[in-house]
Amino acid sequence: MVAATAKLQEQFDAGLTTRPDFTIDQPRERYGAADHAVWDQLYRRQRALLEGRACDAFMEGALRIGLNVAHVPSFAQVSERLMAATGWRIVAVPGLVPERIFFEHLANRRFPVTWWMRSPDQLDYLEEPDCFHDLFGHVPLLTDPTFADAIHAYGRAALGVEERALPLLARLYWYTVEFGLMRDPSAPYGVKIYGAGIVSSKGETLYSVESAAPNRLAFDLDRVLRTRYRIDTFQKTYFVIDSFAQLFDALGAGIASRLADPAALIAVQPHAAGDVLQSDTIITRGTREGWLDDGDV
Missing domain, CATH: 1.10.800.10 (Aromatic amino acid hydroxylase)
Known part of the structure; x- marks a missing residue:
């Protein structure tokens, strides 16, 4: 929810086609073995750690949208399950996007998810949100109707706000x-x-x-x-x-x-x-x- 950064510029420079709303098609062909291995390692670690510590809606939501796979999930498949649950979908973005665009996505029940994965040496700390943070961290709770409506309401309230x-x-x-x-x-x-x-x-x-x-x-x-x-x-x-x-x-x-x-x-x-x-x-x-x-x- 902040302005474009060096990492975002790096994604633009990579030649991905970026639309005016900052969305892209998830470039699944760009994920290598290391990306899938990092997803699998992080998912299994956090899932075990969160037992008894995270709210039930989160734990159930992660399974409901199919995040329990040994590879970076397909955004299209996640969106299909999420849409059936609460009318939300996810859209791939190169990284952090400007506030106004972020609010517009939320106001239209779209959640921006960064497509790229952190490297194996960044498992415990990352300066910018990556695919794991956005997809695993944010999206499971969007299966909860009340939480999903709260994020939608936030996006609508934020549209047109004073700087x-x-x-x-x-x-x-x-x-x-x-x-x-x-x-x-x-x-x-x-x-x-x-x-x-x-x-x-x-x-x-x-x-x-x-x-x-x-x-x-x-x-x-x-x-x-x-x-x-x-x-x-x-x-x-x-x-x-x-x-x-x-x-x-x-x-x-x-x-x-x-x-x-x-x-x-x-x-x-x-x-x-x-x-x-x-x-x-x-x-x-x-x-x-x-x-x-x-x-x-």
């Missing part, structure tokens, strides 16, 4: 769709994972649920919109929703009402990523171990 309000949209997406947790009293730690940035990462899967270092705070829309975040380390704070119905309200009518007149939220100095306020509902207060003092965005 100065884009940071508000980014914070909301980051703390929910990318790095969100959900309450689950049956889970060993009382929460389960649904955010794509967590489920696609070995380290953050364990850290987000089990580490004593980060804060875990009850989700509050206005609080999230005023909170900076980390892109270079594990998160200092995770916001915990009660249900996808709550998420639908936030990503739809909630953010739409704030974007109608965003001046008040924009004018307020945002909170640091690790702040805990008196008004917060604290699930766990972090020990702050390993935190960096600067670098919030």
Whole structure:
């Protein structure tokens, strides 16, 4: 959900035919044995790690759309199953796309998925989202009707938003769709994972649920919109929703009402990523171990 990067330019330079909406045909012939092996290794590792840690809707969705294969999945086949479930489909893109185009895709129930796979030496860390992050991390939950409608509502609310309000949209997406947790009293730690940035990462899967270092705070829309975040380390704070119905309200009518007149939220100095306020509902207060003092965005 950011402007074109060096990696995206590299994909353009590779000669793939890119349409005005940044979509391409999935170049399946360009996947080599290493690409398929990386998919298989990452899928099997994360699937095992997420048992008991990720929400049931995610685990069931990954199987429902056929990600349990030993090769990079066919986007067309995934789309066919996803369309039957919730009316969504995925479209292949060279990499990160500009915000406006990203919003247009979501508003039309299309989820952009980067086509290329990370290299074998990047299994645990990647600067930009690749096929595994986008497809394994994001798409399974689009089989859940309420979550799927929430992402659609977010895209519609974001269309035509003022440039100065884009940071508000980014914070909301980051703390929910990318790095969100959900309450689950049956889970060993009382929460389960649904955010794509967590489920696609070995380290953050364990850290987000089990580490004593980060804060875990009850989700509050206005609080999230005023909170900076980390892109270079594990998160200092995770916001915990009660249900996808709550998420639908936030990503739809909630953010739409704030974007109608965003001046008040924009004018307020945002909170640091690790702040805990008196008004917060604290699930766990972090020990702050390993935190960096600067670098919030």
